Amino acid sequence: MRRLAAATALLLLAVGGGGWWFATQRPLFVPVAAVAQDVPVTVFGLGAVEARILSRIGFEVGGTLTEVMADHGDRLAAGAPLARLSAASQEARLARAEAAVLSAAAQAQRAEAQRERAEALLAQRQATARRRRELANRNVGSLEAAELAETEVATAEADLAVNRADAAVARALQAEARANVAAEQTALAKHTLRAPYDAVVIARQREAGAAVNPGEPIFTLVAPDSLWALAYVDEGRAGDIALGQPATVTLRSRPGRPVAAQVARIGLEADRVTEERRVHVRCIACPEMPVLGEQAEVVIETGRLPSARLVPENAIHGFDGATGTVWVVANGRLARREARFAARLMDGRAAITDGLPPDTQVVTRVASGFAEGRAARAVPAP
Secondary structure (H helix, E strand, O other): OHHHHHHHHHHHHHHHHHHHHHHHOOOEEEEEOOEEEEEEEEEEEEEEEEEOOEEEEOOOOOEEEEEEOOOOOOEEOOOOEEEEEOOHHHHHHHHHHHHHHHHHHHHHHHHHHHHHHHHHHHHHHHHHHHHHHHHHHOOOOOHHHHHHHHHHHHHHHHHHHHHHHHHHHHHHHHHHHHHHHHHHHHHHHOOEEEOOOOEEEEEEOOOOOOEEOOOOOOEEEEOHHHEEEEEEEEOOOOOOOOOOOEEEEEEOOOOOOOEEEEEEEEOOOOOOOOOEEEEEEEEOOOOOOOOOOOEEEEEEEEEEEEEEEEEEHHHOEOOOOOEEEEEEEEOOEEEEEEEEEEEEOOOOEEEEEEOOOOOOEEEOOOOOOOOOOOEEEEEEOO
C-alpha cells in the first residue's frame, strides 16, 4: 500500500510538473508582423451628399401665381423663366409712367421754346438799346429813350434767366419720368421668376393659382456642378488631411462602386460633442445627379508609407496614437519593446516605422501566458 501511495504521488507530481511546464515554460508559437511595402494611409468618414450652392428662391413682390413653368428634376439655364405672377396692375402703373414721360417731354419742349423766345427778345432789345445809346451820345436821340431801352434789356435778361430755369426744371422732370418708367419696368420684371444660375430643380413648393408673399420660397435649386460629399471624420485621425488629397466616395445606393474624389474643403471648427471634423470631398467623375442627403462613405488617402510593419492596435499596450509597447521575439524569448508609430490605418492596425531594429519580430496577437523571457517561436501572421 505504501508503494502504491508513493507511486501515485510521484505520478501526480509528474503530471502537475508537466502541466506547469506546458502552461508556463513550453515555447509559444506567436504570429509576427511582416514588412509591408507601399502602405496607403487612409481615414474613414461617414456623411451625406450635399450641394455647395443651394437656393430657395421666390418673388420679391407678392401676388397670385398665374403660371408655373418648371418642375422637379428640370435642368435650367441661367435666366430661364420659372414662374409668373399676375401683372395687370403693374402693367397699368407702367403705362401711367410711360404717359408721364410723354407729358414731361411736351413740357420740356414748351420750356425750351420759351427759352429760345426769351433769347431772341433779349437780342432784339440789346440791339435797340445800343442804337438809342449811340443816338443819344450824338445828341440825335433823347437820353430818356436810351435809358428806357437799357431797362428793357435788363428785364429781358431776367425773363431769360427765368425761362432757362424753367427749362432746367422741365428737363429734370423728364429725367424723373424716365426713371419712374425704369422703376416700373423693373417691378414688372419681378413678376417673372428666373433661374439665377444653371440649376436643377429639386423641389417646387407652390402651384398656379396660389397667392404668395414676398420672399416666400417657390422653388429649391442646386447648381449641379457644386455637388460634394460632407464627411464627418474622427478628429483623432484627421490631423494629416489636406486639400487636394485623393479620396473615394461610396453612395449607399451604389454599394461596391466607389467614385474617385478629392478633398475640397476642411472645416475649421470641430463638433464639440461628437469630436469630429467636417471634410468636404468633390467627386472627379460624378454619377448622374446623386440624391441630396443620401448617405455616403468617404475614404481619404492621407499618405503612403514606403514600408512598415503593421500591428493591430489591440496588440499594443499603452497606445496613445504615436507610441506604445509591443511584444517582440528576441533570441527565442518574449520581450517588451517601446515603439513609435507613423500612422493608424483604417482597419485598426498601426504602422511601426521607427524605434525598433529592422529585423525585430513584432508579435501581432497577444495571448494568455505571455511573460518576459517566455520561450517563443515566430510564425508568419495570417
